[in-house]
Structures are given as structure tokens and as C-alpha cells.
Amino acid sequence: MATGKSDLLQGTLDLLILRTLSLGPLHGYGVSQRLQQLTRGVFHVNAGTFFPALYRLEEQGFLAAKWGRSENNRRARFYSLTRAGEKRLAHETRNWETVATAIGRVLRATEA
Amino acid sequence: MRNLFRPAARERELDEELRAYVDVAVQARVAAGMGAAEARRTVMAQMGKVDTVKEEVRAVRAGAGLESLGRDLALALRQLRRAPAFAAAVVATLALAIGANAAVFSVIQAVLLAPPAYREPDRLMVIWSNLDLAGYKRAPLSGPELLDLREQARGFQDIAAIWTTTAQISGEGEPEQLRVGLVSANFFSLLGVEPRLGRNFEPTEEGQGAPRVVILSDALWRRRFGADPGVVGRTVHMDGGSVTVVGVAPPELRLAFAPDANVPPELQAFAPFPSDHARDPRDQYYLRTVGRLSSGVSPAEAEREIAEIGARMEAEHTEYDASGRSFFAVGLQDDAVRPVRPVLLTLLGTVGLLLLLACVNVANLLIGRELARREQMAVRAALGATRGRLVRQVMVETLVLASLGLLAGLAVGQALLHLLVAFRPAALSRFGLERISLDAPVLAFSAGVGLVAAVVVSLVGLRGAMRHDLEAVLRGAGRSGDDAPRRRMRRLLVVSQVALGTILLVGAGLLVRSFIALTQVDPGFHADRVLTFRLSLPRGRYRSVAASTEFARRLEDRLRALPGVEEVGAVSALPFDDLPNWSTPYTYDGVDPKSRGGREADARSVSPGWFETIGAKLVAGRGFEEADDGAGPPVVIVDERLAEKAWPGRDAIGQRLQVDFVTDQGFVPTWARVVGVVRHIRHRDLTEVVREQVYVPHRQSPRNPMAWALRTKGETRVEEATIRRIVAQLDGELPVYDVRPLLAYVGDAQGRARFTMVLCAAFAALALLLAAIGIYGVMSYSVTRRRREIGVRLALGARAGQVRRAVLGDGLRLAGTGLVVGLVGAALLTRAAASLLYAVSPLDPFTYAAVAAGLAAVAALASWAPARRATRFEPIEVLRSE
Numbered sequence: 001m002a003t004g005k006s007d008l009l010q011g012t013l014d015l016l017i018l019r020t021l022s023l024g025p026l027h028g029y030g031v032s033q034r035l036q037q038l039t040r041g042v043f044h045v046n047a048g049t050f051f052p053a054l055y056r057l058e059e060q061g062f063l064a065a066k067w068g069r070s071e072n073n074r075r076a077r078f079y080s081l082t083r084a085g086e087k088r089l090a091h092e093t094r095n096w097e098t099v100a101t102a103i104g105r106v107l108r109a110t111e112a
Numbered sequence: 113m114r115n116l117f118r119p120a121a122r123e124r125e126l127d128e129e130l131r132a133y134v135d136v137a138v139q140a141r142v143a144a145g146m147g148a149a150e151a152r153r154t155v156m157a158q159m160g161k162v163d164t165v166k167e168e169v170r171a172v173r174a175g176a177g178l179e180s181l182g183r184d185l186a187l188a189l190r191q192l193r194r195a196p197a198f199a200a201a202v203v204a205t206l207a208l209a210i211g212a213n214a215a216v217f218s219v220i221q222a223v224l225l226a227p228p229a230y231r232e233p234d235r236l237m238v239i240w241s242n243l244d245l246a247g248y249k250r251a252p253l254s255g256p257e258l259l260d261l262r263e264q265a266r267g268f269q270d271i272a273a274i275w276t277t278t279a280q281i282s283g284e285g286e287p288e289q290l291r292v293g294l295v296s297a298n299f300f301s302l303l304g305v306e307p308r309l310g311r312n313f314e315p316t317e318e319g320q321g322a323p324r325v326v327i328l329s330d331a332l333w334r335r336r337f338g339a340d341p342g343v344v345g346r347t348v349h350m351d352g353g354s355v356t357v358v359g360v361a362p363p364e365l366r367l368a369f370a371p372d373a374n375v376p377p378e379l380q381a382f383a384p385f386p387s388d389h390a391r392d393p394r395d396q397y398y399l400r401t402v403g404r405l406s407s408g409v410s411p412a413e414a415e416r417e418i419a420e421i422g423a424r425m426e427a428e429h430t431e432y433d434a435s436g437r438s439f440f441a442v443g444l445q446d447d448a449v450r451p452v453r454p455v456l457l458t459l460l461g462t463v464g465l466l467l468l469l470a471c472v473n474v475a476n477l478l479i480g481r482e483l484a485r486r487e488q489m490a491v492r493a494a495l496g497a498t499r500g501r502l503v504r505q506v507m508v509e510t511l512v513l514a515s516l517g518l519l520a521g522l523a524v525g526q527a528l529l530h531l532l533v534a535f536r537p538a539a540l541s542r543f544g545l546e547r548i549s550l551d552a553p554v555l556a557f558s559a560g561v562g563l564v565a566a567v568v569v570s571l572v573g574l575r576g577a578m579r580h581d582l583e584a585v586l587r588g589a590g591r592s593g594d595d596a597p598r599r600r601m602r603r604l605l606v607v608s609q610v611a612l613g614t615i616l617l618v619g620a621g622l623l624v625r626s627f628i629a630l631t632q633v634d635p636g637f638h639a640d641r642v643l644t645f646r647l648s649l650p651r652g653r654y655r656s657v658a659a660s661t662e663f664a665r666r667l668e669d670r671l672r673a674l675p676g677v678e679e680v681g682a683v684s685a686l687p688f689d690d691l692p693n694w695s696t697p698y699t700y701d702g703v704d705p706k707s708r709g710g711r712e713a714d715a716r717s718v719s720p721g722w723f724e725t726i727g728a729k730l731v732a733g734r735g736f737e738e739a740d741d742g743a744g745p746p747v748v749i750v751d752e753r754l755a756e757k758a759w760p761g762r763d764a765i766g767q768r769l770q771v772d773f774v775t776d777q778g779f780v781p782t783w784a785r786v787v788g789v790v791r792h793i794r795h796r797d798l799t800e801v802v803r804e805q806v807y808v809p810h811r812q813s814p815r816n817p818m819a820w821a822l823r824t825k826g827e828t829r830v831e832e833a834t835i836r837r838i839v840a841q842l843d844g845e846l847p848v849y850d851v852r853p854l855l856a857y858v859g860d861a862q863g864r865a866r867f868t869m870v871l872c873a874a875f876a877a878l879a880l881l882l883a884a885i886g887i888y889g890v891m892s893y894s895v896t897r898r899r900r901e902i903g904v905r906l907a908l909g910a911r912a913g914q915v916r917r918a919v920l921g922d923g924l925r926l927a928g929t930g931l932v933v934g935l936v937g938a939a940l941l942t943r944a945a946a947s948l949l950y951a952v953s954p955l956d957p958f959t960y961a962a963v964a965a966g967l968a969a970v971a972a973l974a975s976w977a978p979a980r981r982a983t984r985f986e987p988i989e990v991l992r993s994e
Contacts, residue, residue: 027136032133047130047165055169072139075132
């Protein structure tokens with residue numbers, strides 16, 4: 001099922017997860033840590049929305065998952081971007097930039 | 113896909129991943145210097161409840177449908193428990209509609225669709241003759257006619273015949289009266305019916321002087337012979353003579369003849385004709401015939417051939433002069449179902465409309481519920497529930513409703529079927545409905561109906577669920593702004609409900625009017641306070657006219673002496689009973705006696721007290737007297753139709769009329785003097801005058817069996833045991849049977865009309881209820897939604913009456929639109945049921961006006977409560993709450 005344009009908040013989280021994983025495969029905790037680092041703590045990742053988002057992206061075919069060993073040798077599920085995921089990321093990134101630019105213009109215009 | 117097939121493994125993976133997540137997070141914090149216990153507490157607190165996380169994850173999984181079906185079901189049931197009125201309304205609506213459809217379809221399946229249990233039943237045709245000018249459109253054949261047809265009709269392999277009579281079986285237990293089918297030897301083999309024991313009749317067993325043999329019905333064999341497998345070859349006593357049992361008929365045997373053939377579906381015994389058809393008079397019509405088509409011959413070809421042979425025969429025989437006689441063949445099953453087909457099709461149409469109405473009603477209820485739940489759904493969507501999840505929830509909920517409706521519908525169907533069978537009219541009794549059940553095809557049909565209903569219902573629900581997206585939330589779910597399309601939809605649904613209800617009400621109204629007209633038909637006699645019973649005098653001991661006269665006089669004297677008995681009379685066939693009709697050709701002075709064919713009258717043998725007992729009106733002359741017996745000159749009484757036909761404008765009394773008398777020598781055309789004229793008695797059909805009638809005196813021309821009737825004073829009741837005792841005192845071996853009030857026979861005649869009327873009226877009442885609920889629901893919602901507007905109006909000084917009138921007017925406008933559509937629909941559709949109507953036109957203005965007024969009243973009533981509620985709003989509170 002394609003994600004509708006209305007799913008604003010979900011869409012944002014999806015975009016960030018895809019972007020995080022475009023740098024290389026990570027397990028769930030790693031993704032959440034990386035997200036917090038990259039957003040400098042602005043995004044606080046909540047497991048209740050984070051895991052559903054991961055699983056949804058996997059179901060949609062944007063992520064692949066396989067079991068592996070974490071850096072401290074624990075069994076963990078590693079996620080990586082699929083080709084469809086890369087395309088999705090590119091697409092969502094363009095969308096986001098368009099929207100962000102537009103909103104930025106509006107905000108600057110009102111400030112001026 | 114693996115989600116579908118390995119849900120447990122998926123669940124384990126999820127558990128493990130979440131555990132790993134927690135462990136890694138805890139380790140990271142410990143590495144950063146936090147205490148292990150505290151680290152775990154922090155992580156767990158951040159994560160929230162693990163179960164919630166899992167639930168959310170499951171919700172996003174594709175193919176989670178099967179896995180989470182249990183949870184969805186539980187959720188749906190919980191939701192429905194919270195709205196019991198809604199759930200009950202939907203389930204009850206579906207149950208009633210599905211139940212009604214299942215029951216009516218079961219009957220249709222058994223009667224119209226299932227062929228009779230004969231070999232290749234579609235190759236069987238019955239042959240009737242039409243004595244058009246004599247007004248006898250479906251007359252049986254005579255013996256010589258049967259022989260001619262057998263010889264000449266190439267289109268038929270063979271033709272068989274049956275005629276029903278009664279016989280007394282005695283020895284081994286109580287003497288008992290049996291209904292016996294006299295059949296041609298080929299009857300069972302032609303139908304393709306194999307006996308369960310013994311053999312079918314041989315050709316040598318038919319005709320004068322043949323050995324007397326009998327085939328017992330399965331029921332009689334079980335009841336009287338204890339299902340003795342050794343019964344074949346035994347000798348039994350019937351009508352005083354010895355008869356050899358050669359076979360036992362199969363238990364499923366039913367005779368599938370039309371009701372007016374007067375061949376009951378079940379007879380207790382069968383015997384070959386004891387006389388030669390070649391010796392029968394050509395104008396003694398009594399044989400009910402059925403033929404099997406030759407291979408390769410189509411029914412249409414056979415029909416044509418029969419018609420041609422008929423035309424040839426008419427030209428060759430003077431007996432047919434001036435009769436307008438013709439023959440026709442018609443498929444056996446078509447002929448048998450003809451009288452009930454319109455009843456069943458009308459019922460099918462009715463329940464079909466009811467089902468449509470039920471679907472509309474359910475859709476309306478669902479939209480109403482969805483409107484009410486809009487905010488809840490929007491909030492869930494905002495909280496991250498996916499659209500798929502919401503859709504699935506609505507789907508599951510509607511499917512749960514549909515399944516419950518289907519289950520309840522089957523129970524309702526079963527109950528309704530029992531009622532249908534219990535109240536079935538005589539015309540339907542011929543089809544073995546005692547054994548009917550909601551069988552496999554019917555269950556399939558019901559399931560189909562249920563599925564269609566579920567799909568309709570789900571689609572409505574789905575449309576609603578799909579609309580709840582974030583946009584709606586952002587625009588403010590609390591405000592009731594954006595449901596205009598659905599409001600329009602609901603109003604449209606209410607209009608169609610009212611329209612469908614109107615059609616059903618008009619149909620039912622017409623049937624009620626027909627039935628009332630039918631009960632007001634004057635049949636020419638008074639049936640109340642008349643008790644009847646039948647007796648058959650064994651030919652062995654009551655061979656002569658004198659002997660049966662002697663017995664009848666003694667019996668009637670004793671009956672008349674009973675306290676409270678006013679009159680006693682006897683007749684050869686009671687009005688509306690199911691004995692074969694007896695008719696006789698007649699002629700009178702002044703017409704060529706050779707051309708008897710054009711005049712056929714129903715004939716009855718009656719005792720002197722008969723007309724007084726049933727309150728029939730003597731128009732001229734006198735009734736029969738005891739002196740009109742074997743010693744006196746032959747006399748007859750005719751009805752006013754015969755008198756008018758034979759002697760128009762002249763006095764019928766004293767005229768000579770030739771009719772068949774039953775004498776010691778059998779049927780003998782006899783010249784008799786007309787001594788009286790009675791009013792026509794409707795004894796075969798309440799709705800039309802069929803044929804002229806002639807009455808012969810029982811003391812000169814007795815028949816067997818006879819029915820005796822007692823008219824009692826006021827509340828007096830004569831017990832069956834009293835009658836049996838009196839008869840036993842006269843002759844210990846005579847079985848009394850068919851003890852029934854005459855009113856019961858009249859009730860049988862009204863049965864078809866009553867049956868159709870009661871059912872259609874019940875379904876129409878249901879439709880009215882559903883329409884009223886629909887109007888109420890929509891008006892209630894509309895008032896709630898316009899609370900603010902009404903509050904403002906009231907605050908601005910509008911009077912309560914004005915507001916009430918506005919709401920009422922709105923409701924009436926909805927109903928009015930539906931009413932107009934419905935009345936037009938009714939005018940078009942009720943034509944189809946015209947054959948069921950009696951003395952009322954399908955466009956009867958009274959019925960239409962009554963339905964319109966009634967519906968308007970119901971609509972007003974249904975809008976009244978919401979209208980009153982509207983004026984109770986406190987303006988301030990309303991404005992504050994918005």
C-alpha cells in the first residue's frame with residue numbers, strides 16, 4: 001500500500017529512517033541512536049512508533065532485514081536499504097526539499 | 113506471505129528484536145556510567161509498554177489479516193457490545209430478511225423447482241379435454257377417449273389413467289375406509305415408479321373379470337400390516353371381496369396432479385380398473401390421464417397431435433355435438449404447480465423487496481453509526497492507526513454483523529418454514545411439504561443472500577472508513593461540516609425504504625381487500641353450525657338402491673333424534689371437498705337427444721333434508737321428500753342457472769330433464785320431472801360460478817360414499833363418539849371418517865387467499881416498521897446535527913411550534929417523495945399478482961389512498977419524537993457546547 005500524502009508525521013519518520021540506513025546496514029537500536037545523533041536529540045525516538053515504522057518499511061519492500069551479530073556480539077536484526085528503498089529515499093528527499101523550501105519562503109516572507 | 117503462514121515465528125522474531133533493542137540500549141547506558149538497574153528502568157520507561165509496541169507493529173504488517181483476525185473479532189464484538197441497539201437492529205433486520213428469503217425459497221424449491229420423483233418427469237404430460245360450450249374447461253376423459261388416444265397418438269409411448277374411489281378394508285382389526293386409486297395396469301410403470309415390495313400390475317389384471325389385486329401404499333402397509341415383508345401374496349378383504357396383495361408402493365410416492373384433478377397426493381391403495389374402458393359411455397368423463405412422450409417427440413409436437421386427434425374425434429362422434437370440445441396436453445409439473453405458481457412468485461417478489469429494504473436499512477444504520485463514530489475514528493487515525501487497519505476493523509465488524517445476521521436468519525427461516533407449512537393452503541399440501549427442510553440448495557441461497565448483504569454492508573462501511581484521514585482531523589473532527597454527501601445518501605436511502613415499503617403495503621392491502629371480498633362471497637349456503645362426516649356402504653351388503661335407502665332413513669332418524677339437532681341431510685360430495693367431481697350430460701324436451709355433448713352439469717345425489725340442513729334457498733317448487741324413492745317417479749331439482757339455460761323465461765317446474773341416475777344397473781340416462789329450483793351453490797370454487805347443477809334424489813340414485821351433515825341449535829355440540837355409536841348400532845362394520853365442520857371446508861377454499869394475504873401482510877408490516885425506523889434515525893440525526901442552528905433560532909425568538917413544524921415537514925417531505933415513487937412502483941408491480949386478486953383492481957384507489965394516509969401518519973409519528981426533542985434544546989447550552 002502506498003503511503004498517502006496525508007500521513008505527514010509518519011512520512012517524516014520514514015524519510016529519516018531511510019536516510020539513516022542509506023549510510024549502511026544497522027540494527028534497530030543503532031538506527032535509533034544514529035537518528036538521535038544526527039538530529040542532535042531533536043527527534044526523540046519512541047519505540048512505539050519507531051518499530052512499527054521499521055516493520056512497515058520492510059513490508060513495503062524498502063528495507064531488507066537479516067539476523068547478524070552486533071558490535072558487542074549480540075544477535076540482532078540488521079536493516080539495509082533495498083533498491084526500492086533507495087528510489088523511495090530519493091523521491092521523498094526531493095519532496096521534502098520542495099516543501100521545506102516553500103515553507104521556508106513563506107516563513108521568511110511573514111517575518112520580513 | 114510468511115506472515116500469513118508462520119505467525120508464531122514472526123512473533124518470536126519480534127520478541128527477540130525488542131529484547132535485543134532493550135539490551136543494547138541498557139549496555140550503552142551502562143557503558144556511559146549508569147547503574148545497570150537504573151539503565152534498564154530508564155530504557156523501559158522510554159519504550160512504553162512492550163505490548164503496545166507489539167500491537168502497533170502487528171498492525172502495520174501486511175497479511176496480518178489472518179493472524180490478527182481473532183483480535184479484530186474480539187475488538188468488533190467489544191465495539192458492538194458497546195452499541196447493543198445498533199447491533200441488534202442490524203442483526204434483526206438481516207435475520208428477518210434472510211430468514212424470510214430462506215423459508216420462501218425452500219417452499220419454491222420444493223414445489224416449483226424440484227420435479228416429482230418419477231422417471232424423466234419432464235417427458236410426462238397430462239391430457240385434458242375442454243368442453244368449452246358446456247363451461248367445463250378441464251374435463252377428465254372417458255374410457256373410449258382414452259383408448260382412441262392410446263391408439264392414435266404417435267407422440268406418446270403410452271397413456272395411463274387414474275380415478276379415485278373409496279373402499280372398505282376389513283378383517284384383521286377395525287374396518288377402515290380407504291381412498292383407493294383405480295388405475296390402468298400401466299400406471300406405475302409409465303411413471304417409472306418401482307414398488308418397494310412385490311411387483312407392478314400386469315395388463316391381464318385390468319378389466320372385467322380379471323383377478324382382483326391391490327398395491328398398498330407404504331403408509332398403509334406400515335400402519336395396518338406392521339411393515340410385514342411377507343404381505344405380498346396375502347389375501348385381504350376389501351368391500352367384502354377377496355383381493356390379493358401384489359406389491360407395496362415406495363414411501364416417496366406422491367401423485368403430482370393439479371388440485372382440480374381431485375387426485376389426492378396420497379392414496380392408501382391402488383387397484384386396476386375392474387371394468388373395460390371400451391364399454392364405458394363415451395360421455396362419462398372420469399379418467400385423469402398422464403402420458404409419456406415417445407423418444408424424440410417434443411412436448412409442442414405432442415400438444416399439436418393431441419389437438420388434431422381431438423378435432424377428428426369431435427367430428428366423428430355425435431356425443432360431442434355442440435360441445436365445442438377439444439383436447440389439450442400439458443406438462444405434468446406445469447399443470448400441477450399452475451394454481452400455486454402465482455402465490456409463490458408473489459411471495460418471492462415480496463421477500464425479495466423485503467431483502468432489498470433490509471439492505472437499505474442496514475446501510476442506513478451503518479452510515480448513522482459511522483457518522484456517530486466519526487470523531488473516534490478520526491482520533492484513531494491521528495494517533496497512527498493506518499488506514500488499512502481502520503478499514504479492516506470496519507470490514508470485520510460488518511462481517512461479524514452479517515454472519516450473526518445469517519445465523520439468526522437461518523433460525524428465523526427454520527421457524528418461518530414451520531409456519532408456512534403449518535398454514536399452507538390445500539393447494540400447496542399436494543407437494544409433500546411435511547418433509548421439507550432448509551436443504552442444501554436453500555442454504556446455499558441463504559448464504560448467497562447473506563454474502564450479498566455483507567458485501568453491501570461492508571462497502572458502505574468501507575467508504576466511510578476511507579474518508580477518515582488526517583485532513584478531516586485537521587479540519588476539526590468535532591465540527592460536523594463535511595458529511596453532506598453521506599447525509600444526502602442517507603436521505604436517499606430513507607426515500608427508497610419508504611418507496612419499497614409502499615409497494616409491499618399496497619400489495620398486501622390489495623390482498624387483504626381480496627380476502628375480505630372472498631369472505632363476503634355468498635356461496636349459496638350457510639356453513640356455520642353444520643357438522644359433517646362420511647360413510648361408505650360396502651357394495652357387498654348394500655348392493656341395491658333399496659338397501660342403501662333403508663340404511664340412510666334409519667341413520668337420519670336416529671341423528672335427528674339427537675338433542676339439539678335441527679336438520680339432517682346427506683350429499684354425495686360436500687362443498688369444497690377433494691372428491692372427484694361428478695358431472696352428467698343432460699338434455700331436455702325440445703332438443704335433439706343425440707346431441708348431449710353441449711350440456712354438462714355438476715351432479716349431486718342429495719337426501720330430502722340436505723337443502724334445509726345447509727340453508728340453501730329453494731327458489732321455486734319443492735325439495736325432495738321421502739316419497740321420491742324407488743317406488744315413485746324419477747324427479748330432479750336444478751339450480752337457477754340450469755333452469756335459465758334450458759327454459760329461459762319459462763317455468764322450470766314440471767319440465768322433463770334427462771340426466772344420469774345411478775340405479776341397480778349402474779349409470780342410466782333417465783328422464784325425470786323437475787320438481788324444484790334452488791339457488792346456485794358454489795361448491796368447487798368460491799370466486800366463480802363454474803357450471804349449472806342438477807340434484808338427484810338419494811333414494812332414487814344413491815352414491816357411495818355419502819356425507820351426512822347435522823345442523824345444530826345454538827351452542828350444541830355433537831360429539832364424534834356419539835356419531836360413531838349411532839352408526840355402530842346400525843352396522844358394526846362401517847367406519848365413520850372425515851368428521852369435520854362444514855366451515856372447515858369453506859376455510860380450505862379460502863386457504864390460498866388467506867395464506868398469501870397473511871404472509872404478505874406480515875412482510876408489509878415489517879417493511880413499514882423498517883421504514884419508520886429509517887425515518888426516525890435520519891430525523892434524529894438531522895436534529896442533533898442542527899442543534900446549533902435550532903438553538904440560534906430559538907434564541908432569536910422562534911416559537912417552538914415553528915421549529916417542530918420545520919422538523920416534521922422535513923420528515924414528511926422525505927416520506928412523501930418515497931411514497932410517490934412507491935405508489936408508481938406499486939401500480940407497475942401489482943399487475944404481476946393480478947391473478948391472486950379477487951373483486952379488486954390492481955389499481956384500487958381505496959387501497960392506494962389508505963396506504964398513502966397510513967404511511968404519512970407513520971412518517972409523522974416517526975418524526976414527532978425528534979421534532980419534540982428539537983424544541984427542548986436550551987439555546988445557551990447548545991451554543992456553549994459548540
